[in-house]
Amino acid sequence: MEILVAAVGKLRPYYRAAADDYARRLKRYVTLHEREVREASRAPTPAAQVADEAKRLEAKIAAGSAVVALTREGAGWSSRALAAQLEHWLIGSQPIALVIGGSNGLDPSLLARAHSRWSLGPLTLPHELARVVVLEQLYRAFTILRGEPYHKGGER
16 A cells, blocks of 8 residues: 655654654555645745645645545544544555645645545644654554554543
8 A cells, every 4th residue: 555645845853753753664554655845935825825735736646546635624533543544545455645735724626636634633733743643643543453552542
């Protein structure tokens, strides 16, 4: 299985170190790709900014991928629910593209294209930290599916 994490912005060193740690761990389970696009900071409006970023994000997504948009308005999956969703994606055996927007979120056109919408919760997170959380939760989901001891959450 292949998972792409397509994100707006470059990670600062301390986020990069955490992301690299989880990416290394994930190699046991999946082929993971991270693709970054630059933030469109010179766009005249926030709408123009997210539209420009969406075009560049779209260019990173392979044809036939199931697109999962990270958005506050998405489903708030528990770690076990994410594991179940991951298992569903594995059975579907198509590439997965997790898309993380920049400071102004994702363009409506990209949200409309998404097969699923995932929310990390109602908190406002820096998009850099959101990427680290996504990678950690993917790792956690794989360990749940494999019955490995990493996940100690009380949820059922």
